[in-house]
Amino acid sequence: MKEVAGHLPGLCASEVQWHTLRFGQGSEIVEVDVPALNEAQIIVLTARVRANARAYLHQLSVAQIITIIDEAVARLLDRTHPLRIKAEKLLPIVTGYDADMVRLGLTGYLKTFRQPQLKRFLAEDFAHPQMLDDFQPRPKGGFARAFGPELLLHIWAGNVPGLPLWSLICGLLVKAGTIGKLPGNEPLMASWFAQLLAEIDPQLGACLAVVWWQGGSAETEPTWLRQADVVLAYGGNNTLAAIQQRLPVTTRFLPHGHKISVGLVAASALNTRQGAELARRVAYDVMRYDQAGCYSPQMLFVERGGAVSSDEFAAYIAHELAALARKHPRRPLAIEEMNSLAAWRNGEEMRALADGRTLYGHPTDGWAVVSVAQAEALLPSALGRTLKVVAVDALEEAIQALAQQRQVLQTAGVAATPAELFRLSALLGQAGVTRITAFGDMTSPEAGWHHDGRFSLLDLVTITEIEQGAEAAADRFAPYAD
Numbered sequence: 456m457k458e459v460a461g462h463l464p465g466l467c468a469s470e471v472q473w474h475t476l477r478f479g480q481g482s483e484i485v486e487v488d489v490p491a492l493n494e495a496q497i498i499v500l501t502a503r504v505r506a507n508a509r510a511y512l513h514q515l516s517v518a519q520i521i522t523i524i525d526e527a528v529a530r531l532l533d534r535t536h537p538l539r540i541k542a543e544k545l546l547p548i549v550t551g552y553d554a555d556m557v558r559l560g561l562t563g564y565l566k567t568f569r570q571p572q573l574k575r576f577l578a579e580d581f582a583h584p585q586m587l588d589d590f591q592p593r594p595k596g597g598f599a600r601a602f603g604p605e606l607l608l609h610i611w612a613g614n615v616p617g618l619p620l621w622s623l624i625c626g627l628l629v630k631a632g633t634i635g636k637l638p639g640n641e642p643l644m645a646s647w648f649a650q651l652l653a654e655i656d657p658q659l660g661a662c663l664a665v666v667w668w669q670g671g672s673a674e675t676e677p678t679w680l681r682q683a684d685v686v687l688a689y690g691g692n693n694t695l696a697a698i699q700q701r702l703p704v705t706t707r708f709l710p711h712g713h714k715i716s717v718g719l720v721a722a723s724a725l726n727t728r729q730g731a732e733l734a735r736r737v738a739y740d741v742m743r744y745d746q747a748g749c750y751s752p753q754m755l756f757v758e759r760g761g762a763v764s765s766d767e768f769a770a771y772i773a774h775e776l777a778a779l780a781r782k783h784p785r786r787p788l789a790i791e792e793m794n795s796l797a798a799w800r801n802g803e804e805m806r807a808l809a810d811g812r813t814l815y816g817h818p819t820d821g822w823a824v825v826s827v828a829q830a831e832a833l834l835p836s837a838l839g840r841t842l843k844v845v846a847v848d849a850l851e852e853a854i855q856a857l858a859q860q861r862q863v864l865q866t867a868g869v870a871a872t873p874a875e876l877f878r879l880s881a882l883l884g885q886a887g888v889t890r891i892t893a894f895g896d897m898t899s900p901e902a903g904w905h906h907d908g909r910f911s912l913l914d915l916v917t918i919t920e921i922e923q924g925a926e927a928a929a930d931r932f933a934p935y936a937d
Contacts, residue, residue: 460642461490462649462665465503478549485548487642489667494678501682505606508632508662517587525570527651532565538647546616551786564617572902579903580913596923601916603629608683613638614747619645629915633663677701714749714865719850721871725761734771736895742779743898746838750866750897753836755844756853765846769826773815776822785821799837833860854882861887868894
């Protein structure tokens with residue numbers, strides 16, 4: 456099966472060199488051709504996108520842009536639409552994820568970008584979303600307007616299907632001419648979305664391009680990086696550091712590196728009536744996309760003193776993961792992933808001999824849970840549905856230990872009473888956690904989520920202010936001046 460990815464306004468396919476990415480196993484193979492542009496084509500394409508955005512996108516109101524995006528999302532939510540049918544068929548082959556998981560995940564994710572939710576994106580970051588259309592009055596006096604970059608370069612990760620849509624849509628909302636670099640492990644959804652936008656509004660489609668190059672390429676990457684006003688990049692810390700070294704000093708860089716997320720369960724939440732349901736929600740967060748997202752829990756801290764013990768709760772989670780593995784099997788692991796998981800498991804088995812920890816799950820199972828009786832520092836799991844459940848005397852002690860890893864913390868799932876939730880949340884925020892949510896929702900951030908504690912839209916723009924003095928001085932030159 457063959458698929459062509461990318462979106463290149465003004466360039467003919469015959470002009471471009473294409474690189475083939477191969478996905479799948481056995482009889483189910485998908486070959487995806489991605490565009491690999493030379494230096495001259497890069498310069499022409501970026502200049503064209505910049506000029507088109509200035510001529511058309513900048514002239515649209517934010518409300519008009521939202522309407523176009525909403526129409527594209529509505530088509531992808533329609534399971535009879537050709538692109539949605541193609542997504543449900545091809546994404547499981549390309550990513551290896553269970554087909555039902557992809558189908559349900561796509562629907563939940565796309566709902567984040569409907570018109571009401573896009574308005575929430577704007578409201579979260581701007582007191583006056585109209586600031587993106589015109590100058591608005593400021594509380595301190597004067598007026599202000601927000602301007603997106605003329606050319607925004609996205610370097611996307613593809614660990615979760617459709618993930619690039621978040622930043623792509625944010626760029627369009629601030630009226631930025633957009634270039635997106637496809638991830639090598641899922642190059643389809645961003646391409647389809649760009650093509651769909653171009654179908655709905657060809658002029659808007661000419662304001663963005665979706666491309667590919669080999670990450671770290673000394674031949675083409677520096678050329679791409681030199682064209683942009685702002686670079687928004689996702690990836691490992693080493694990759695992001697290498698990108699930053701290649702950027703001109705005047706280019707704004709917004710990196711999103713690897714993060715770790717955790718769960719905290721108060722003794723008050725561990726009662727016999729709700730324990731099983733809570734375990735089901737924890738297991739769902741672990742199962743979804745096999746912990747590939749930064750918001751997936753890798754470690755769970757459980758407070759002693761509940762009606763359900765920490766070890767019993769770990770057994771509940773193991774039971775739920777076993778059930779989910781039958782419904783949504785884990786994707787096939789690459790050799791390096793299998794080796795990493797085996798090393799993690801061997802290490803836990805060795806430590807079990809020393810401190811009596813319990814390991815749930817057979818090596819052939821698509822999941823593993825470790826129950827630890829003593830407090831333990833935060834460490835990454837092996838991913839692939841592996842979770843460590845650690846008993847602690849008090850959650851405050853666990854949070855204090857987490858603070859030592861503040862640079863890598865992101866999401867915390869919390870199960871506690873209302874009073875405990877706010878008290879723990881204050882401590883978690885001080886420790887570096889930027890998102891606190893309920894179990895079952897860890898892998899589904901709300902519309903307008905402040906990724907890694909930053910702004911989805913506000914970080915992309917610059918603010919131009921008209922001071923009160925300038926407005927007053929202008930009166931002196933008006934035709935009605937005395």
